Amino acid sequence: MSTELTSKLKQRGRASVDFLSNFGFGAAKVRDTVEQELHRVVPDPAALPDDLDQRSARIEQSMLGFRPYRVQQAVGEWHATYHGLVAREAFEEIRDEIEPILKKYDDGPSTLEDNSKEGAPGYYEGVNFHRTAGGWEDHEYQGFIHADLVHSRLVKNFFPGGIWKQREMVAGMAPKDHYDKILDMGCSTGHFTRALQTVYPDAEIHGVDLSIRTLEQARRLANASGWTWHLYQRPAEDTGFEDETFDLAASYILLHEIPAETIKQTFKEAFRVLKPGGDMIMSDVTRYADMDKLGVWKADFGARLGGEPYWRESASLDLAEVAREAGFVDVTAEGLPPNSYPYIVKGRKPE
Known part of the structure; x- marks a missing residue:
């Protein structure tokens, strides 16, 4: 990929x-102190209420008088509120220099179908995922801002080994060494699409996503690298492709961004567009079933703070069962060590 991007x-x-990038590391001592207090307040997670809302109320009320906890929440709220705004301001400072380069890579071998006039599904409209100010479409270069400033400079620091390495690892977990035609469901700015391209360099790559801004950045990424991607602004649960089109249907950390019923439809759609014998590999966040009750509360609280409205219902799904209900066979599902993240489900469409 060109370093110009x-x-x-x-x-x-x-x-x-x-400052934002190192903010989390600077607050490590506070987090450790809060963690110790949590385990004092909750010595036996199994004794917590089964109902997650009741559990949250009990834990948060018990911790409210603990000053480091209040500091941690204030810090988290500040970071969630301002990370996107700070990144946008940093972009505006260099806009005159970077905009001609971005426009340059709007052209190239890759294509993009813009369906903005058709509108988005109800679950997508008006939701500022990740608490991105104004949502994905609010700024004309939001795809670049998210991919280069937020993801590549901020998010990557919280993933040991790097987010790119993790994506390539997941792409390489598909059962076959070669696929002729691949669909990336929820491709966003193309980070996982790039991993698929790297692992399967001879494949014909197609990607769908709801955000035109992130798709524009995916197109720039592909054009800068000389790749021919076919990108479409379409929902993963209703791609519009003909039956039995692809050899591999894949997604990376998409499912927690959509409601449970939409997830089920996405698996059914993957099954529909796959050729007989084709493979499916989907990844998402750690399942609540793989955590104790305190761990579930931590994940759920973080999701609420981070602007993830569908995290709870998604993380509560048995994705292996969802895959089987969609028609897949030879289904496997596992969370990768050490924290069962990402959670990988694979299956095959019968011949």
């Missing part, structure tokens, strides 16, 4: 983004 921030923007 990597921004060179000015001093103010660089300082602000670096």
Whole structure:
């Protein structure tokens, strides 16, 4: 990929983004203190209420008087509120320099079908996923801002070994060494699509997503690398492709962004568009079934703070059963160590 698509921030923007990037590490002592207090307050997670709302109320009320806990929540709220705004301000400082480069890579071998006039599903409209100010469509270069400033500079620091390595590992977990035609369901800015391209360099790559801004960035990424991707603004649960079109249907950390019923439809759609004998591999967040009750509360609280309205219903699903109900066979499902993340489900469409 061309290094031109990597921004060179000015001093103010660089300082602000670096501050955000190191913010989490600077708060590590507070988090450790809160963690110790949580285990004191909840010595036996199994004794917590089964109902998650009741559990949340009990834990949060018990912790409310603990000052480090209140500090941690204030810090988390500040970061969630301002990370996108800080990244956007940093972009505006370099806009005059980077915009011609971004426009340059709007053209190339990759294609993009824009269906903005058709509107988006109800679960998508008005939701600022990840608490991105204004949502994915609010800024004309939100795809670049998210991919280069938020994801590549902020999010990556919280993934040991790197988010790119993890995506390539997941792509490589598909059963076959070669696929002729691959569908990336919920491709966003193309980070996982790039992993699929790297692992299966001879495959014909197609990607769908609801956000035109993130798709525009995926197209830039592909064009800068000389790849021919076919990108479409379509929902993963209703792609519009003909039956039995693809050899592999894949997604990376999409499912927690959509409601449970939409997840089930997405698996059915993957089954429909796969050729007989085709493979499916989907990844998502750790299942609540793989955590104790305290761990579930932590994940659920973080999702609420981070602007993830469908996390709870998604993480509560048995994805292996969802895959079988869609028609897949030879289904396997596992969370990767050490924290069962990402959670990988695979299946095959019968011949």
